Amino acid sequence: MEVGFLGLGIMGKAMSMNLLKNGFKVTVWNRTLSKCNELVEFGASIGETPAQVVKKCKLTIAMLSDPAAALSVVFDKDGVLEQTGSGKGYIDMSTVDPETSSKICQAITSKGGAFLEAPVSGSKQPAETGQLVILAAGDKGLYEESIPAFDVLGKKSFFLGQVGNGAKMKLVINMIMGSVMNAFSEGLVLSERSGLNPHDLLDVLDLGAIANPMFKGKGPAMLKSNYSPAFPLKHQQKDMRLALALGDENAVSMPVAAAANESFKKARSMGLGDLDFSAVHEILKMTKD
Numbered sequence: 001m002e003v004g005f006l007g008l009g010i011m012g013k014a015m016s017m018n019l020l021k022n023g024f025k026v027t028v029w030n031r032t033l034s035k036c037n038e039l040v041e042f043g044a045s046i047g048e049t050p051a052q053v054v055k056k057c058k059l060t061i062a063m064l065s066d067p068a069a070a071l072s073v074v075f076d077k078d079g080v081l082e083q084t085g086s087g088k089g090y091i092d093m094s095t096v097d098p099e100t101s102s103k104i105c106q107a108i109t110s111k112g113g114a115f116l117e118a119p120v121s122g123s124k125q126p127a128e129t130g131q132l133v134i135l136a137a138g139d140k141g142l143y144e145e146s147i148p149a150f151d152v153l154g155k156k157s158f159f160l161g162q163v164g165n166g167a168k169m170k171l172v173i174n175m176i177m178g179s180v181m182n183a184f185s186e187g188l189v190l191s192e193r194s195g196l197n198p199h200d201l202l203d204v205l206d207l208g209a210i211a212n213p214m215f216k217g218k219g220p221a222m223l224k225s226n227y228s229p230a231f232p233l234k235h236q237q238k239d240m241r242l243a244l245a246l247g248d249e250n251a252v253s254m255p256v257a258a259a260a261n262e263s264f265k266k267a268r269s270m271g272l273g274d275l276d277f278s279a280v281h282e283i284l285k286m287t288k289d
């Protein structure tokens with residue numbers, strides 16, 4: 001099966017590599033074209049523009065930073081829209097808001113193409129090992145056709161109905177994750193400042209009701225101020241912002257998420273946006289009596 005892949009950042013690189021290793025023919029494009037070279041060494045072809053990739057491939061996947069990037073790749077000159085049409089499927093796996101997804105869906109389907117949004121839960125390592133959780137919504141036929149690719153990329157796929165539901169599910173999950181990261185960081189600071197060994201806190205947490213892979217995976221690195229990016233903080237803050245907008249639209253009060261968003265914004269303003277989202281710990285460590 002020939003698949004196009006647009007966007008070779010942390011996630012897109014790992015996902016397209018996985019498709020190649022599992023026997024898919026992959027044609028890649030990235031805004032910074034030089035990032036395609038590593039994939040070429042593993043057998044990928046390069047498309048010079050998103051339009052060229054769509055022209056060549058029946059199925060094209062995108063994994064882009066944010067709503068602006070997702071829209072630009074579809075609507076700008078040499079974009080997806082120029083070559084989409086009957087028999088072409090487009091799957092946007094980026095984390096965006098439901099409005100962005102709907103706008104893209106409307107444009108693609110009005111030209112006869114099929115559209116699926118399919119954001120993912122899981123980060124760099126699950127992307128490398130094909131253990132993502134895929135949150136798809138939109139064209140059911142395209143979903144079914146894409147299952148061989150989803151089976152390589154993820155450990156489980158959900159079909160959530162109409163376009164927008166995948167985006168909403170992803171934003172709710174990341175809103176919870178960002179809030180929990182802030183509470184976790186506060187706990188680490190509180191344990192240390194009150195005279196406990198924070199490593200003991202990690203051991204105790206890991207045995208109790210709130211044990212989870214995020215505390216276990218990121219806790220030891222946070223205690224060493226190691227924030228090598230798996231999920232960049234700027235993207236987590238984008239997701240908090242989009243989730244808070246969803247809360248506004250639905251009149252849901254979210255004071256915890258709003259406070260967490262403030263910490264992520266502060267971290268971004270201090271230049272920590274390209275580090276892992278756990279770098280919000282640096283902000284919470286700064287709080288004094």
Ligand SMILES: NC(=O)C1=CN([C@@H]2O[C@H](COP(=O)(O)OP(=O)(O)OC[C@H]3O[C@@H](n4cnc5c(N)ncnc54)[C@H](OP(=O)(O)O)[C@@H]3O)[C@@H](O)[C@H]2O)C=CC1
Pocket residue numbers: 006007008009010011012030031032033035063064065066068069072073093094095096120121122123124230231232235236
């Ligand atoms: N990292 C993670 O753990 C996870 C991330 N996500 C989501 O997946 C998406 C990608 O994340 P990730 O790979 O970490 O992000 P990166 O920042 O590593 O990569 C972003 C990608 O988007 C491209 N891009 C940015 N702006 C534009 C633009 N205007 N036009 C075209 N391309 C653009 C970048 O191109 P260039 O190389 O030229 O800058 C790059 O390929 C995001 O929506 C994120 O929220 C979802 C689950 C987990």
Ligand SMILES: O=CCCC(=O)O
Pocket residue numbers: 095120121122123174231
């Ligand atoms: O959107 C990013 C999710 C990161 C994760 O699930 O660990």
